[in-house]
Amino acid sequence: MKKNNITKMAIAAAALMTAFPAATTYAQKSTGWGDFKLFLDPGHSATENRGLWGYSEAQKVFSVAQYIKGYLTEYTDMPAENLKLCRNNEVDIVGLEERSDMANAWGADFFYAIHSDASSDKNTTVTLFGGWRKDGKEIEKTPNGGKAFGEILNPNLTGVMRITTRGNWYDRCYYDRAPETHANQYPYLSVNRRTNMASLLSEGGYHTIASQQQLNINADYKRLEAFAAFQSILKFRNMTNPEQTFLAGIIKNSENDVPIDGVTVKVGDKTYVTDTWESTFKKYTNNPDLIHNGFYLFEGLKAGDAVSVEFTATGYEPVTKTVVIKSNPAGQSNDNVTWLDITMTSNAPAKVASISVEDTKAVSLVDPIVITFSRKMDKESVEKAFSIDNDGEVTLTWINDYTLSVDVSKLVPLKTYNIKIDGSVAKNSQTNQPFDGNGDGNGGDDYTLSITMKEADTTPAQVVSTDPAIDGDVAYTLRPVVRVEYDEIIDWNEDKNADCMTVIDPEGNTYAGTLTHSVVNGASVLQYFFSEDLPLDKCFLVTVKPGLADLSGNLTEEFRFRFLSEYRPVVESTDLLPLDNVTGFWAPDGSGSSSGLTQEANSFTRANIGVRPESPNSACLKYDFDPDFAAGVWQIREYHSSQNIDGTTKDGVLTFWLYGDGSNNSVSAALRVRTNNKNGGIKYNLKPINYRGWHLVSWNLASDEYQHFTGTDEIADKWRFDSFFLKHEKAPEQAWKGEIYFNQMQFVKFDDTAVRKAVLHDFSSVETLKSADGGIVVRSLGDVVSVKADGNIRSVNVYNASGAMVASATPAGQTAMVATGNLAGGVYFVNVVADGGIKTVKIVR
Ligand SMILES: [Zn+2]
Structure with a gap:
C-alpha cells in the first residue's frame, strides 16, 4: 500500500472513533497481522465486582478492551473479523465458562483476559498463564504463548501504570507455590484451563485502592493500559509498533498532596481539564471533597518537540513547564509516555473550615473545642492572635498543622465568652497570607465565636446495659464476661477501684476473675473475666461498689444485678476460628460486596485484647463508612479466603465474641450454603451492636431466623464460614465509624433435654x-x-x-x-x- 492511502485510511478510522478526541492522524498502519484471531475477554459483566465508591472492575476492563480494539483498528491492518470480544456492551451477563466456550468455538489463536484486582494494600500488577509444576519443573499449557505474551505485557502494563508487579506466573504455581509436583497437572484459572489456545490473564492494579481507583474513574487513564496491551500484542506478533506519544501527569496541591480538580492544562491549541465533582465524581459520592485524581492526558503530540505546558486553576498560582515529548516505539510502552507531574500552590487565604461545637449555646465543659483551618497554619501567629473575654482561661494544643484544640474545662458553667482570632496577626505557614476570619475570600479579617457554657454535670454515671442481662439467662457459654456499661466516662482509679466488682452465689462463694475498665466510643464499660467456667444452672449476684466518679466528680451508688448461668451441658464444641489473628482474611474493602467505605480508614488487623486473659489477642475491624456515598449501600463483607471452615450439621449454635463499640450498626457471621451450588449463596443473621465491650453473638442454625444475602437455598447441614458482615443503614442512632473486635468463633451443641432448675435467688x-x-x-x-x-x-x-x-x-x-x-x-x-x-x-x- 502507498503511504497516501495509509494516511487516508487512518483519517477515516479516526473520524469514526469518536472516543479518540485527542488522537492525531499521523499514524502509520502496522502491517503483517495475517489471519491471527485474537479473543479479548474483559472480565466479569455489567457492573460486577464493584470497587471503591461503586465503580466496578467490569466497567473498567470493558473500557480498556474498547480502547485496545480502537488502537488495533486504527493502527494495524487487522481485519475487523479477526478480533472478537466476549461482550460488546455493559448490560449483558456473560458467564465465566461461556467465555472460553466462545473462544474455542470461534477458533481463536490467542485468548487475553483483562482484569483488575481486589484485596491488597499494595497496588501491583500480575500476569498469569496456564501452567503447573512437575518434578520441580514448570510446564506451560499447550499451545504455548501465554508465557511469552506475559513477558512482554507485564513490564509494559506495569510501566505505564507506574506501579510494581508481582510478576508473570504459571497460574498454578502462583496460587500454590510450594510443591515439586502439583496434584493437578493442568492450569488453575478457568480461562487458562478451558481455552484450547494460548492464553493469558492480567490484573491491572487494584480497584480497591483509592490511589488507583481514582485514576480508574478517569475516562482517559484506561487508554494507557490499553496502549500497553496494544503495543504488547504487536510485539508478540513480531509487528512494528507505530509511533504513538502520550503526555500525562497528576497535578497536586503543594501543601497537602491532594490532587486538584478542574485544572486547565494547555499544550498549543489543545486543552485538558482535570476531573471535578461536577464532571465525574458526583456519580460516586455526594461529598465534593472525597475523590480527586488531578489526572490529565494528551495523545499524539509530535515526538521530540519541546512543548510548553500551562496549568491554571481558580485559587492557585499558575504554572508553566516545558517538556520534550518522548517516543520510542521499539522500546517499552512507558518509553512513549512523557510524565509531567506538578504541584500547584493555593493562593486562597486560610479560613476556619469547621469547629467541633454543635450548639454554641450549650458548650460542654468536658470536651475541648476543636478548630480546623483550611490551610496549614503558622502556629505561633495563631496563638498570638487568639483571645477570649470575660477572664476566660483556656489552653491551646495543636493536633496537627491544621487543627487547634481549645481546652475549655476551666470556663464557668452558664457563662458566655467571645473567642476571637485576629486576622491581621494570624497567617498560614506556606504563603504567610493573612487569615480570612470571616471566610469571604479576602484575608485580614477576624474570626469570632460566641459560646455559652453548659450547666455543670451533677448526675453520676448510670448503667445503660449489662451482660448477662439483668435477671437474665446466660446462653451458649459456660464462661460469660460480666459487662457493666455506663452512659458516660468514669474517672477510673486503678488502685481505688480495682476490686469494685464482686460475683457471689447463694452460698456466699465468690468467683475469682479479672476486672478491667475501658472507655469505648465516649463511655465507660467495666468487664469481669472469670478465671474458670461457671457451674451450670446457678444464680449469681454481681455487685459494683458505690463511689465510681464521673469526669465531674459525681459518685455512683451501689449497683447489683442477678443472672442465671447456662443450664445445658455442652455436648460437642468445635473451634472454627480462634480469631486471635487475621490470617486468611481480606482487607475490609477487598470484597466486591463491601460498599460505601471512605478511602483509607478501614482495616482488619490483629489486636492485643481478648475475651480470655490467657489468650489476649483478637481481630480488630476498624471501619469508616462514607455518609456521602452516592449508591447508598454501606456494608463490609470481611471475607475469609481459606475456605476450609466447614460445618456438616446445622444442629448446633454458631457463636463468636464481639467487642462492641455501641455504634448500633449490625453484625453477623455470614455462611455459604453448599448443598446446591447454584442457589446456595450466603446467609446472615444480623444483630445490632447496641453495647460496648465483649458480648457473645449466637446463631442457632436450626431455629434462628436469618436473611439471604445471595441465593435462595435455606441453611442446611453443609455450610461454610464465608465472612463477617457489618451493615450500616443510615439510621440516626447508627455511627458511621467505629472499631469492633472478633474472638473465638465456635460451633457448639448443647444438651437440649436439660431442664432449668435454678431460680433467681433472693440475695x-x-x-x-x-x-x-x-x-x-x-x-x-x-x-x-x-x-x-x-x-x-x-x-x-x-x-x-x-x-x-x-x-x-x-x-x-x-x-x-x-x-x-x-x-x-x-x-x-x-x-x-x-x-x-x-x-x-x-x-x-
Ligand atoms: Zn476480575
Whole structure:
C-alpha cells in the first residue's frame, strides 16, 4: 500500500472513533497481522465486582478492551473479523465458562483476559498463564504463548501504570507455590484451563485502592493500559509498533498532596481539564471533597518537540513547564509516555473550615473545642492572635498543622465568652497570607465565636446495659464476661477501684476473675473475666461498689444485678476460628460486596485484647463508612479466603465474641450454603451492636431466623464460614465509624433435654462480706450463721444491737456454725477472730 492511502485510511478510522478526541492522524498502519484471531475477554459483566465508591472492575476492563480494539483498528491492518470480544456492551451477563466456550468455538489463536484486582494494600500488577509444576519443573499449557505474551505485557502494563508487579506466573504455581509436583497437572484459572489456545490473564492494579481507583474513574487513564496491551500484542506478533506519544501527569496541591480538580492544562491549541465533582465524581459520592485524581492526558503530540505546558486553576498560582515529548516505539510502552507531574500552590487565604461545637449555646465543659483551618497554619501567629473575654482561661494544643484544640474545662458553667482570632496577626505557614476570619475570600479579617457554657454535670454515671442481662439467662457459654456499661466516662482509679466488682452465689462463694475498665466510643464499660467456667444452672449476684466518679466528680451508688448461668451441658464444641489473628482474611474493602467505605480508614488487623486473659489477642475491624456515598449501600463483607471452615450439621449454635463499640450498626457471621451450588449463596443473621465491650453473638442454625444475602437455598447441614458482615443503614442512632473486635468463633451443641432448675435467688437474705486480709466470710441463712476463713478461726461471737453477747460457736479449723433460731428478729453483729483477720458483720434476722 502507498503511504497516501495509509494516511487516508487512518483519517477515516479516526473520524469514526469518536472516543479518540485527542488522537492525531499521523499514524502509520502496522502491517503483517495475517489471519491471527485474537479473543479479548474483559472480565466479569455489567457492573460486577464493584470497587471503591461503586465503580466496578467490569466497567473498567470493558473500557480498556474498547480502547485496545480502537488502537488495533486504527493502527494495524487487522481485519475487523479477526478480533472478537466476549461482550460488546455493559448490560449483558456473560458467564465465566461461556467465555472460553466462545473462544474455542470461534477458533481463536490467542485468548487475553483483562482484569483488575481486589484485596491488597499494595497496588501491583500480575500476569498469569496456564501452567503447573512437575518434578520441580514448570510446564506451560499447550499451545504455548501465554508465557511469552506475559513477558512482554507485564513490564509494559506495569510501566505505564507506574506501579510494581508481582510478576508473570504459571497460574498454578502462583496460587500454590510450594510443591515439586502439583496434584493437578493442568492450569488453575478457568480461562487458562478451558481455552484450547494460548492464553493469558492480567490484573491491572487494584480497584480497591483509592490511589488507583481514582485514576480508574478517569475516562482517559484506561487508554494507557490499553496502549500497553496494544503495543504488547504487536510485539508478540513480531509487528512494528507505530509511533504513538502520550503526555500525562497528576497535578497536586503543594501543601497537602491532594490532587486538584478542574485544572486547565494547555499544550498549543489543545486543552485538558482535570476531573471535578461536577464532571465525574458526583456519580460516586455526594461529598465534593472525597475523590480527586488531578489526572490529565494528551495523545499524539509530535515526538521530540519541546512543548510548553500551562496549568491554571481558580485559587492557585499558575504554572508553566516545558517538556520534550518522548517516543520510542521499539522500546517499552512507558518509553512513549512523557510524565509531567506538578504541584500547584493555593493562593486562597486560610479560613476556619469547621469547629467541633454543635450548639454554641450549650458548650460542654468536658470536651475541648476543636478548630480546623483550611490551610496549614503558622502556629505561633495563631496563638498570638487568639483571645477570649470575660477572664476566660483556656489552653491551646495543636493536633496537627491544621487543627487547634481549645481546652475549655476551666470556663464557668452558664457563662458566655467571645473567642476571637485576629486576622491581621494570624497567617498560614506556606504563603504567610493573612487569615480570612470571616471566610469571604479576602484575608485580614477576624474570626469570632460566641459560646455559652453548659450547666455543670451533677448526675453520676448510670448503667445503660449489662451482660448477662439483668435477671437474665446466660446462653451458649459456660464462661460469660460480666459487662457493666455506663452512659458516660468514669474517672477510673486503678488502685481505688480495682476490686469494685464482686460475683457471689447463694452460698456466699465468690468467683475469682479479672476486672478491667475501658472507655469505648465516649463511655465507660467495666468487664469481669472469670478465671474458670461457671457451674451450670446457678444464680449469681454481681455487685459494683458505690463511689465510681464521673469526669465531674459525681459518685455512683451501689449497683447489683442477678443472672442465671447456662443450664445445658455442652455436648460437642468445635473451634472454627480462634480469631486471635487475621490470617486468611481480606482487607475490609477487598470484597466486591463491601460498599460505601471512605478511602483509607478501614482495616482488619490483629489486636492485643481478648475475651480470655490467657489468650489476649483478637481481630480488630476498624471501619469508616462514607455518609456521602452516592449508591447508598454501606456494608463490609470481611471475607475469609481459606475456605476450609466447614460445618456438616446445622444442629448446633454458631457463636463468636464481639467487642462492641455501641455504634448500633449490625453484625453477623455470614455462611455459604453448599448443598446446591447454584442457589446456595450466603446467609446472615444480623444483630445490632447496641453495647460496648465483649458480648457473645449466637446463631442457632436450626431455629434462628436469618436473611439471604445471595441465593435462595435455606441453611442446611453443609455450610461454610464465608465472612463477617457489618451493615450500616443510615439510621440516626447508627455511627458511621467505629472499631469492633472478633474472638473465638465456635460451633457448639448443647444438651437440649436439660431442664432449668435454678431460680433467681433472693440475695437480700444472704448478708455476705469478705475481708481482704483474713478471707473471713460470714453468711446468715435461715436459722444458721456460717463462717469461713482462710486461716484457723479462733472465736465467733454474736452481739445484739445493744452490745450484749447472745450466741457463740466453738470453731473447728477454718469453718464454724452458730445456731440463731432462738434469737428474736432484729439486727445482730457477728464478730469473727481468725488467723490473719478480724471481722464484724451486721446481719438481720
Ligand atoms: Zn476480575
